[in-house]
Amino acid sequence: MPHNKIIVPLDVATVEDAIALLNQLPEVTFWKVGLELFTNTGPKIIEVLKSRQKRIFLDLKFHDIPNTVAGACRAASRYGVDLLTIHSTNGRDALKAAAEAVQEGASQAGVKPPKLIAITLLTSISSRQLAFDLQVPLELPEYALKMALMAKESGLDGAVCSPQEVAQLRPNCGDHFLLICPGVRPEWADKGDQKRTFTPVKAIQAGANYLVIGRPITAAENPAIAWKKICEEVKNLT
Numbered sequence: 001m002p003h004n005k006i007i008v009p010l011d012v013a014t015v016e017d018a019i020a021l022l023n024q025l026p027e028v029t030f031w032k033v034g035l036e037l038f039t040n041t042g043p044k045i046i047e048v049l050k051s052r053q054k055r056i057f058l059d060l061k062f063h064d065i066p067n068t069v070a071g072a073c074r075a076a077s078r079y080g081v082d083l084l085t086i087h088s089t090n091g092r093d094a095l096k097a098a099a100e101a102v103q104e105g106a107s108q109a110g111v112k113p114p115k116l117i118a119i120t121l122l123t124s125i126s127s128r129q130l131a132f133d134l135q136v137p138l139e140l141p142e143y144a145l146k147m148a149l150m151a152k153e154s155g156l157d158g159a160v161c162s163p164q165e166v167a168q169l170r171p172n173c174g175d176h177f178l179l180i181c182p183g184v185r186p187e188w189a190d191k192g193d194q195k196r197t198f199t200p201v202k203a204i205q206a207g208a209n210y211l212v213i214g215r216p217i218t219a220a221e222n223p224a225i226a227w228k229k230i231c232e233e234v235k236n237l238t
Contacts, residue, residue, distance in 0.1 A: 006030065032056075
């Protein structure tokens with residue numbers, strides 16, 4: 001079903017605002033909780049989503065030394081969320097430690113471990129910024145591929161990447177490696193601060209497993225209509 005492939009971000013600051021958005025979009029089954037909302041509410045928002053039988057993408061993008069990243073992943077895995085993110089640039093040691101930690105934490109809590117997902121490169125970063133601001137001497141697609149392959153080799157379950165990189169990552173990372181794409185924008189939506197975008201149809205055709213689509217839905221005059229419009233666009237591809 002198309003709605004199972006679309007993750008909608010709860011990019012709001014409070015539980016009250018989150019509940020209002022949940023009420024506006026009751027058909028959405030998969031929600032993303034990011035840094036702002038989780039920092040403001042802690043696990044309370046996880047409890048709200050679970051009470052409504054929603055799937056949860058806990059997108060906290062952990063980035064620290066191996067011991068600290070492992071501890072954070074161990075703690076987060078106890079919430080019983082479906083997806084959890086860390087940065088590939090943590091390095092191989094931290095990625096391996098995190099992969100082990102999510103299994104430990106989930107086992108201790110008696111819940112299913114989350115799929116651990118690596119951030120290859122934020123979709124707000126352009127090729128020029130990668131080269132001149134971050135001083136990375138690789139072409140952007142090559143860099144994203146290397147980050148994804150390191151994550152896979154370290155035991156992670158998938159990667160977050162721009163939809164423009166999916167077609168290259170899919171054959172190199174295999175069919176079972178999850179590829180999750182933010183920066184997805186329908187033709188009729190504003191790109192905002194996303195630099196590397198695709199339409200929902202093109203992203204799925206390229207090999208994406210999940211699409212993260214926020215403002216085209218949540219900032220629309222009628223979010224429910226925008227949601228249904230996107231589902232209609234991709235329904236024949238699922």
